[in-house]
Each structure stands twice: as structure tokens, then as C-alpha cells.
Amino acid sequence: MSGKLKIHVDQGKCQGHARCKALAPELFDLDEYGNAHEHGDGQVPEGLEDKAYLAQTNCPEFAIEVIEE
Ligand code: F3S
Numbered sequence: 453m454s455g456k457l458k459i460h461v462d463q464g465k466c467q468g469h470a471r472c473k474a475l476a477p478e479l480f481d482l483d484e485y486g487n488a489h490e491h492g493d494g495q496v497p498e499g500l501e502d503k504a505y506l507a508q509t510n511c512p513e514f515a516i517e518v519i520e521e
Contacts (some may be wrong), residue, residue, distance in 0.1 A: 454496065456520075456521050457495075457504050457520060457521070458490075458518075459480075459516060459517065460489045460517040460519065461488045461517075462517065463489075464516045466488055467487075467489050470486060470512055471507070471512070472510070473510060476500065476504065477505055478491065478497070479491050
């Protein structure tokens with residue numbers, strides 16, 4: 453696998469649907485308002501790449517960025 457993935461949640465777009473958290477709990481944290489934030493520094497651990505893309509495609513607000521580094 454070439455390159456690592458990083459995720460970022462756009463706080464201007466996230467509306468707290470929490471599908472990301474349901475699909476990839478290792479990659480997202482919800483704040484007290486129910487909005488998602490990337491876990492830690494957003495680095496996607498090896499083996500969780502599919503979950504990162506799954507969360508991205510299932511966010512109704514298109515709030516999740518998956519960045520290839
Ligand atoms: Fe927000 Fe989308 Fe997750 S709206 S809580 S980033 S599914």
C-alpha cells in the first residue's frame with residue numbers, strides 16, 4: 453500500500469448524523485453537540501483504510517475528507 457491516509461471532518465459541514473462514528477468508531481470522536489472530529493491527529497491506522505472511505509461516502513453532508521499523504 454502506497455501512502456498513508458488522513459481524515460478530516462469539516463466542522464462547517466458536519467451536522468451530527470454520526471454515521472461516521474457508527475461505521476468507523478476507531479476513527480471518529482463525537483463532541484458534546486454530537487458533531488464528529490477525527491480521532492487524534494486524523495491518521496488512519498493500517499487496515500482501517502476501507503472504513504475511512506466507507507465513512508466518507510456515507511456522510512450525508514460530505515463533511516469528511518480523506519487525504520492521501
Ligand atoms: Fe458529521 Fe457526517 Fe459524521 S454529518 S457526525 S461527519 S456522518
